[in-house]
Amino acid sequence: MTQHRNIVTRTWGSSVGKKSVMAVTGAIFLLYVIAHMIGNLKIFFGLTTFDNYSVHLRTLGEDIFGYGGVLWIIRTVLTVAVLLHMWAAFSLWYKAKKARPVGYQHRNPQGSYAARTMRWGGVIIALFVIWHILDLTLGVVNPLPENAGAYQKLVASFDRPVVSIFYIVAMVALSTHISHGLWSGIQTLGGNSAVRQHALKTFSITVGVVIAVGFAIIPISVMTGLVR
Numbered sequence: 596m597t598q599h600r601n602i603v604t605r606t607w608g609s610s611v612g613k614k615s616v617m618a619v620t621g622a623i624f625l626l627y628v629i630a631h632m633i634g635n636l637k638i639f640f641g642l643t644t645f646d647n648y649s650v651h652l653r654t655l656g657e658d659i660f661g662y663g664g665v666l667w668i669i670r671t672v673l674t675v676a677v678l679l680h681m682w683a684a685f686s687l688w689y690k691a692k693k694a695r696p697v698g699y700q701h702r703n704p705q706g707s708y709a710a711r712t713m714r715w716g717g718v719i720i721a722l723f724v725i726w727h728i729l730d731l732t733l734g735v736v737n738p739l740p741e742n743a744g745a746y747q748k749l750v751a752s753f754d755r756p757v758v759s760i761f762y763i764v765a766m767v768a769l770s771t772h773i774s775h776g777l778w779s780g781i782q783t784l785g786g787n788s789a790v791r792q793h794a795l796k797t798f799s800i801t802v803g804v805v806i807a808v809g810f811a812i813i814p815i816s817v818m819t820g821l822v823r
Contacts, residue, residue, distance in 0.1 A: 610690065613683040618780035620680040625773060625802075627673055632809040638822060642746040649745035684717065716768040723765035730758070750817055759814035766807045774803030 634652075638645045656665040729735045730752050731745075738751045753759045778799040816822040 610687060613687050614779075616679055616683040617687075617776075620676040620683070621776050621780050623676040624673065624680065625777065627669070628769070628773070628806060632806055635813055636809060638746065638749060638813060639816070642744065645746040645749075646744045681717070681721075688714070716772040719765055719768040720772060723761065723768075726761070749813070750822060753814040753817035756818065759818050762814045763811045766811045769810070770803040770807030772803075773806060774800045777802055 634648055637648045652666055653663045660668065726736070730737050731748055734741045734743075734748065737743075737748050738755070739748050743751075753762070778796055781795050781799070813822070
């Protein structure tokens with residue numbers, strides 16, 4: 596048992612272990628984001644379809660977990676994954692900073708840019724998630740009352756230009772974060788063959804762009820009157 600704990604502690608505490616934590620938790624979040632995007636796109640099928648989808652999420656597995664039970668399980672898993680992801684990212688950043696308290700005179704601009712993008716992108720995404728929960732999950736900052744339908748709440752939210760613009764900016768940050776994170780995660784998990792690097796990098800960028808467009812098209816459609 597002691598030996599097993601030592602192995603877990605060494606793995607958990609190492610840079611490779613933290614990168615693996617980031618890769619796995621990032622994969623969990625990515626799968627959720629893709630599923631969430633596909634669900635949100637149901638808004639283009641009209642009010643009834645979108646509201647039925649919203650109700651289905653809450654009644655899924657109701658016989659076993661109760662109303663909204665599965666949704667809360669998903670939220671709990673996501674919360675744990677995000678916290679672990681942030682902890683691993685901060686630990687790696689702090690370790691790197693501690694190792695070189697005085698910055699290098701000649702730094703890799705590309706690497707520095709990617710690191711800054713990931714950090715600030717993460718902050719923007721975190722702020723967006725908080726707002727999104729207050730707006731569409733709790734309804735605290737949504738213009739419509741709590742008993743309004745999911746479709747109406749979404750349209751009412753994006754009818755505010757500031758909210759739509761913030762949403763689109765957050766999706767750009769999410770796209771960059773996913774593209775770089777997916778590429779890094781693939782490398783961490785062993786997919787770093789020199790022959791496939793270009794294809795994998797293109798794939799990572801494509802996934803990020805598709806997700807950003809898939810989400811951003813909704814507020815754009817509301818602002819332009821395509822969705823009402």
